[in-house]
Each structure stands twice: as C-alpha cells, then as structure tokens.
Amino acid sequence: MKFKKPVAGAALALSLALGGTAAVADEIVIATTGGLMRNMMEEYFYLPFADATGTEVVPFDIEVPDQWARAEGMARTGDIEFDIVTATGPDLVGKADILETIPCDELENVKKYALPGACQPKGIARTTGGMVLTYNTDTYAGKAPATWADFWDVETFPGPRGLPDTGDRDWWLPTVALLADGVAKEDLYPLDLDRAYKKLDEIRPYISVWWKTGNQVQQIMRDGEVAMTMAYSGRALKVIQDGSPFAMAWDGAIRDTGYLAVMKGAPNTEGAMKFINFFYGSAEGHPGFIQSVGYATSSTIGLSQLPEDEQKLYATYPANYELLVDPDFEWIGAHRDELRERWTNWLLQ
Amino acid sequence: MTLSAFFQPNGRRLSSAGIVLLMAPFFMLIAFAFLYPLLSLLSLSVTEPTPGFGNYAKILDNPVYGKVLLRTLWIAVLVSALSLVLAFPVAMAMVSSKGPMALFITACVLLPFWSSVLVRTAAWAVLLQRNGIINSALQFLGITSEPIRLLYTQGAVVVAMTHVLMPFMVLPIYGALRNIPADYGRAASICGAGPFRSFWEVTFPLALPGVLGGVILVFLTALGYFITPALLGSPQEMMIATLISQQLREFLDWPFAAALVGVLTLFVTAITLLFSRVFRFDRMLGGQL
Numbered sequence: 001m002k003f004k005k006p007v008a009g010a011a012l013a014l015s016l017a018l019g020g021t022a023a024v025a026d027e028i029v030i031a032t033t034g035g036l037m038r039n040m041m042e043e044y045f046y047l048p049f050a051d052a053t054g055t056e057v058v059p060f061d062i063e064v065p066d067q068w069a070r071a072e073g074m075a076r077t078g079d080i081e082f083d084i085v086t087a088t089g090p091d092l093v094g095k096a097d098i099l100e101t102i103p104c105d106e107l108e109n110v111k112k113y114a115l116p117g118a119c120q121p122k123g124i125a126r127t128t129g130g131m132v133l134t135y136n137t138d139t140y141a142g143k144a145p146a147t148w149a150d151f152w153d154v155e156t157f158p159g160p161r162g163l164p165d166t167g168d169r170d171w172w173l174p175t176v177a178l179l180a181d182g183v184a185k186e187d188l189y190p191l192d193l194d195r196a197y198k199k200l201d202e203i204r205p206y207i208s209v210w211w212k213t214g215n216q217v218q219q220i221m222r223d224g225e226v227a228m229t230m231a232y233s234g235r236a237l238k239v240i241q242d243g244s245p246f247a248m249a250w251d252g253a254i255r256d257t258g259y260l261a262v263m264k265g266a267p268n269t270e271g272a273m274k275f276i277n278f279f280y281g282s283a284e285g286h287p288g289f290i291q292s293v294g295y296a297t298s299s300t301i302g303l304s305q306l307p308e309d310e311q312k313l314y315a316t317y318p319a320n321y322e323l324l325v326d327p328d329f330e331w332i333g334a335h336r337d338e339l340r341e342r343w344t345n346w347l348l349q
Numbered sequence: 350m351t352l353s354a355f356f357q358p359n360g361r362r363l364s365s366a367g368i369v370l371l372m373a374p375f376f377m378l379i380a381f382a383f384l385y386p387l388l389s390l391l392s393l394s395v396t397e398p399t400p401g402f403g404n405y406a407k408i409l410d411n412p413v414y415g416k417v418l419l420r421t422l423w424i425a426v427l428v429s430a431l432s433l434v435l436a437f438p439v440a441m442a443m444v445s446s447k448g449p450m451a452l453f454i455t456a457c458v459l460l461p462f463w464s465s466v467l468v469r470t471a472a473w474a475v476l477l478q479r480n481g482i483i484n485s486a487l488q489f490l491g492i493t494s495e496p497i498r499l500l501y502t503q504g505a506v507v508v509a510m511t512h513v514l515m516p517f518m519v520l521p522i523y524g525a526l527r528n529i530p531a532d533y534g535r536a537a538s539i540c541g542a543g544p545f546r547s548f549w550e551v552t553f554p555l556a557l558p559g560v561l562g563g564v565i566l567v568f569l570t571a572l573g574y575f576i577t578p579a580l581l582g583s584p585q586e587m588m589i590a591t592l593i594s595q596q597l598r599e600f601l602d603w604p605f606a607a608a609l610v611g612v613l614t615l616f617v618t619a620i621t622l623l624f625s626r627v628f629r630f631d632r633m634l635g636g637q638l
Contacts, residue, residue: 069601160479160498165584208479208498210584225479225500340600347584348413348592 027056028083028271030260031071034061040292044285049278055271064088071098071263080265083272087261088168092122093333099123100262100269107273109281109299115316117326118298123259124276127295129233130253130315130324131164131172137245139227146249148180151228152199154206159227161203162220165210170343171332172254173200175325176230179252189328190335197346210347221246232256234294237313248313255315255324258295290314387614394607404608414592418612421589424507424578425571429518431511432567433560436518440559443519444526458519466513470577473509474500477581505581506588513577514570518563525559526552565624569617589613 030046032038038059046057062070064086074080075098087095104110104119118125135145136159145157163173174196178188181199209226211217214235220226221239233248233256240246260279262272279285279299286302296303296316303316311317315324332339363371394404408414443454461469476483477499484496499505529552537547575590582588587595589609596606 065599065601204585209501212579223478223480345411345413348417348587 026054026268026271027058028268028275029058029060029081030084030275031060031062031067031082032086033063037293040289044289044292045275045279045282048282048285049275052278053274055268055274057275064091068095071095075264078265080263080267082263083266083268084275085261085263086126087123087259089257089259089327089329090168090171090333090336092120092259092261093329094336095261096122098264100264100266100272102262102276103273107277107280109277113280113299113301115298115300115321118257120259123261124280125298126258126260126279127234127293128255128257128298128315129295130250130320131176131230131256132233132236132253132315133228133249133251134221134231134236134239134246135228135249136221136224136226137247144247144249145228147251148176149182150249151176151230152180152203154203157228160208160225161206162209162211162217162226162229162231163203163207164212164217164230165347166212170339171327172230173343174339175254175327176252177203179325185252185325188325189331191331191339193339193342197342200346233313233315237294240313250315250320250323253315253320253324255326257298387610390603390607391611391614393604394611397604404605405611407605408608408612414609417587417589417592418616420586421572422616424503424510424588425568427507428510428514428571429564429568431507432515432518433564435511436515436522436563437556437560440519440522440526440556443523458516461513461516466576469513470509470580473505473512473581477505500581501583503582503586506578506586509577509581510571510574514567517566517570521562521566522556522559525556525562529555561624565621569621572617572620573613 030041032041038061042057042059046059050056060082067082067085068091071082071085074082085099087099092099099122101121102119102124104114104121104124107119110119110124115125133145133148133151135157137144139159140157143156145151145153150157151161163169171191174191174193175188177196177199178192179185180203181195183192209216209220209229211220211229214232217229217231218235218239221229221231221236222242222244233253236246236248240248260276262269262276266272279297281299281301283301283305286297286299287305290296290302290306291310296314298316303311303314306314312320315321395402439454439458443451443458446454475481478484479496479498479500481499483499484493487493488496533551533555534547537551538544542550573590574588575594578588579591579594582591584591590613593606593609593613596602596609
C-alpha cells in the first residue's frame with residue numbers, strides 16, 4: 001500500500017497536466033485475509049473494477065482480528081486508512097460504531113441481484129459458507145449421518161470426531177449442541193447455555209481433534225484422523241473435489257457469511273459503495289471466483305451459472321440454504337464476553 | 350586511559366570498568382528488547398482496564414487458570430526428568446568415546462539444532478497420527494486392534510518437547526563429566542569400588558553441577574514453551590504460553606494476557622532464585638569444582 005500511493009499520485013499529476021478532463025484518479029483500500037481470498041478478489045473483481053471505473057483497488061492483507069485491532073486504532077485517532085474491511089456476522093453488531101451504513105436501497109445492482117438478507121445495515125455479504133457436518137463416506141457406507149443428533153450418536157456412528165477450537169466456536173458449538181438435543185432451528189436463540197454445555201459434556205470424550213485452522217481441518221480429513229467433523233464448507237469442498245471420500249450434511253449447518261463493510265469516515269466512501277455495487281452486478285466475475293475460493297457469493301447471477309451438480313456443494317444452493325441455521329447476531333454480539341468466557345472455562349477445565 | 354587499564358593482561362580478572370564495557374552491548378540489547386517490553390506489559394496488567402490488581406484477581410478467581418499453571422509446571426517437571434534420564438548416558442558415551450564414534454555421537458546430539466523446532470514438531474505429528482507409522486506398527490504387531498489416539502495428547506507434547514530440549518541437558522552434563530579427571534575413576538577402583546559404586550559415589554556427585562545446569566535450562570525453557578504444545582497438544586490440556594497467546598491474538602485482551610505473563614515471570618524468577626540459593630549458580634554453569 002505504501003508504495004502504491006506515489007503511483008496514484010503520479011497518475012493524478014498526469015491527469016492534471018493533461019488538462020484534467022478525466023476523473024481524478026482515485027483508489028480504495030480493501031482489507032482482507034491474504035492468500036487465496038485476496039488473489040481471487042483481485043483477479044475477478046478489483047482489476048475489472050479498476051478497468052471499468054478508473055478507481056484503483058489497493059489490497060491490504062491482514063487477518064481479521066488484527067484488522068479490527070488496527071481499525072479500532074484508526075477510529076480512535078481519526079486517521080482512517082481502510083475503506084472496505086472484512087467482517088463476520090457478529091462484527092456487524094459489535095463494530096457497528098465504526099462502520100458506515102450501507103444504502104441497500106440505493107445501490108442498483110444490490111437491489112436487483114442480492115439474495116434476501118445479504119445486505120445488512122452495516123455490511124453486505126461477500127461470500128457465504130456454512131459450518132457444516134462432514135463425514136467419511138467409507139466409514140459410514142451403510143447409513144450416513146445427516147444431523148447434529150447423529151454426530152452425538154456414538155453408538156450408531158462410531159469413529160473419531162473433530163470440532164473447531166477457533167473462530168466463533170463459542171457460539172457455533174453451543175448452537176449445534178442444542179440442535180443435537182432436539183431444539184428446533186427457530187427456537188435456538190437466545191441460546192440456553194446450561195443445556196448446551198451439558199450436551200457438549202457428552203460428546204467431549206469422543207473428540208479426538210480440536211482443530212485450529214482451515215488447513216488443519218482439511219489435513220485431518222485427508223489423513224483419516226477423524227471420521228466426522230465440523231468444517232468450513234469451502235474447505236470440505238476442496239477435500240471432496242480432490243477425491244477424498246467425504247460428504248457434507250447440510251441440515252443444521254451454521255450460515256457463515258463473510259461481509260464487506262465500509263469504515264465510517266473512510267477516505268473514499270463513495271468509491272467503496274461503487275465497488276460494492278460493481279461486485280453484485282459483475283456477472284463475469286462470479287463463477288470463476290466461486291470455484292476458486294469454494295464459497296458462493298450472494299448475487300443471484302453468481303452460483304446459478306455453475307453446473308447443477310456443482311451448485312449442490314455450496315451453501316447458497318437453494319435446497320441447502322433453507323436448511324441452514326440463521327444466527328441471531330444481535331444476541332450473539334450482545335453476549336460475546338459471556339459466550340467466550342463460558343467456552344474457555346469449559347474447554348480448559 | 351588506555352585499553353590495557355580495562356583489560357589487565359596479567360591474570361584473568363578484569364577491572365569493574367572492563368566488565369561494564371564488555372557487557373554494554375548485550376545489556377543494551379536486553380534492556381531494549383526484553384526489559385522494556387516486559388515492564389510495559391507488566392504495567393499494562395495493573396493499569397488497564399482499571400488501575401489495580403483486577404486482572405490478577407481474575408486469575409485467582411477462576412480455578413481454570415490455576416489448573417493451566419499447575420499443568421504447565423507438571424509438564425516441565427516431566428520433560429526435565431525424562432531429558433535427564435535420556436541425556437546422562439549420552440553425555441557419558443560422548444566423554445568416553447574417541448575419533449569417529451565421538452564425532453558421530455556429537456553429531457547426533459547437535460544435529461537437531463540445525464533443523465527448526467517447527468520441522469521437528471511436525472515430524473512428530475506425522476509419526477503419531479492415526480494412520481501414522483507408530484499406529485500401523487502397533488496394529489501389525491497385534492498390540493492394538495485399531496488405531497489409538499496418540500496425537501493431540503499430553504503424552505505427545507511431553508515426548509516431543511523432550512526430544513527438542515534434550516540437547517540442552519546433554520551439553521552441560523557433558524561439560525561437567527569432561528572436567529572429572531580420569532584418575533578419580535581409577536582411584537575409586539583401586540580402593541575397591543565396583544563400576545556402579547564408582548559411578549554413584551564419584552562420577553555422579555561430581556557431575557551434579559552439570560545436571561543442575563541442564564535441569565534448570567530445560568525446566569525454564571519448558572515452562573514457557575509454545576510451538577510444540579500448540580501443534581501437538583489438545584486445547585483441553587493447554588499450557589500457559591498457549592493461553593497467553595490466545596488472550597493476545599484472539600481475544601485481544603492485552604491486560605489479562607499481561608497479568609498471565611506476570612504470573613509466569615514470577616514463577617520463573619522464584620524457581621531461578623531457589624535453584625541459585627540451594628545450588629550455587631557459578632558451580633552449575635562453570636562446571637568448576
């Protein structure tokens with residue numbers, strides 16, 4: 001980012017020198033995790049956006065917790081450097097103070113193409129996956145597990161299991177525990193934590209891996225370290241496409257959406273909103289992007305371009321989408337500390 | 350004043366000004382890169398979010414944190430004991446061998462230093478996994494009927510940490526053993542001591558400073574060890590360094606993490622002081638008798 005500024009500066013000087021009829025060359029800074037997500041966003045959206053509008057996108061690689069630590073610092077000092085940041089569902093509530101409201105009704109392509117619920121006041125869906133139950137199809141060749149109750153049923157479905165100890169497990173795991181205990185999807189929130197942790201006590205001895213990263217969950221699936229695990233659907237998708245004998249059970253998978261959010265007081269708010277509009281309307285970008293990152297976008301002109309068989313592996317495929325748990329981020333955001341403390345105490349005991 | 354006034358050439362004692370001069374670069378490094386960050390962290394632990402000892406009270410209030418600390422101490426004890434049992438024979442073999450054999454043993458001890466801890470830890474993950482070589486062997490020999498859980502257990506952490514830290518035990522013991530004149534062993538046998546008695550009453554007591562040096566190095570390193578427990582352990586058996594990192598990186602709770610650092614520092618200091626009181630440090634590390 002540092003060394004791109006002079007380039008933009010030079011472009012600005014050039015356009016002024018040439019008489020200044022062209023729009024002032026501007027840029028937006030987008031913070032995302034580095035690696036695949038950044039590279040694919042750049043290939044399918046940032047560069048086409050720059051071509052179409054003249055607004056340069058400056059990618060900034062950073063992990064989400066670090067990003068918030070920085071963003072909070074920027075908001076404190078008033079020296080905002082990010083235009084668009086990456087947010088999880090709870091962040092839209094927890095960080096609402098430092099985020100700009102998205103004018104959902106004014107962005108043309110968002111109005112036309114966004115799936116219901118994709119545009120929230122403080123953020124708009126970038127990619128959607130699920131925290132999904134995945135299982136080894138060789139181990140469970142006869143009868144396949146289909147729900148979280150089956151994950152808890154160690155008699156019918158014996159075998160080592162995996163659960164996450166990363167990300168938002170402090171509400172993911174109580175949520176699926178309650179599903180396993182028979183609570184209906186609509187009645188999950190507010191979470192009954194006492195009941196959830198009682199249920200988690202039951203499965204604890206059967207968890208052989210508490211995985212920490214997306215790479216690790218793929219590795220334990222491939223190596224046969226687990227027969228069943230909760231996994232990011234995009235990660236499980238890659239393992240399945242690489243030929244490992246795994247399948248996903250979407251019933252009760254937790255919707256996990258990564259959002260684009262705009263920082264309040266961002267240097268180029270207008271450019272940020274323009275990018276969001278472009279992202280939702282760019283039909284050419286979506287199929288390649290979806291296939292590369294393993295997560296579906298929430299634009300109706302996205303996933304539908306893929307072959308039907310392939311669509312079934314994504315969370316936003318209609319038949320899957322209706323099975324997902326829709327988390328109550330208001331409640332989760334308001335109870336974050338309690339959830340976290342409860343989780344840490346339970347795991348460490 | 351000339352340099353020779355600082356470093357008196359006759360004899361090994363330096364003037365105190367000479368000592369200060371020799372220590373200056375190292376001390377500056379320590380002050381900037383260790384003392385300053387440590388002190389600012391510790392001050393964070395008593396000033397945020399409110400001034401006082403609230404963060405420390407939180408550690409005491411919740412038995413979970415005490416449990417993590419006790420577990421960390423216990424693992425450090427286990428690792429030190431295992432390293433000692435494995436390292437002592439190796440050090441003895443190193444002292445008594447000559448030529449290519451000595452070279453070979455030294456290489457075996459030092460080789461691990463040339464590969465990163467991460468690589469050695471990852472190697473253990475490969476060995477211990479469910480379909481790994483150890484589980485396959487156990488099943489092939491009919492000892493187990495299905496794969497057993499080896500990876501992500503406390504046992505995996507202890508074994509791998511012992512492997513990683515063992516050289517720190519071998520070297521001080523080797524130093525101490527090498528300083529024992531060979532005559533002592535001969536004298537013991539002339540006086541009628543068998544090999545066992547000669548070892549137990551002559552060699553071992555004389556090697557004790559090296560043993561204590563090794564134990565303290567391994568024990569203190571193990572207390573703050575991070576990579577191996579994070580990769581091979583289960584979060585249900587978390588050690589304190591992993592807990593600190595989690596509070597810092599994930600929960601962004603710097604003051605509480607700082608308080609945990611404070612507690613760990615307190616323990617390390619207390620244990621170091623205890624060791625230096627009971628067994629004199631200069632003897633331990635110098636190997637001088």
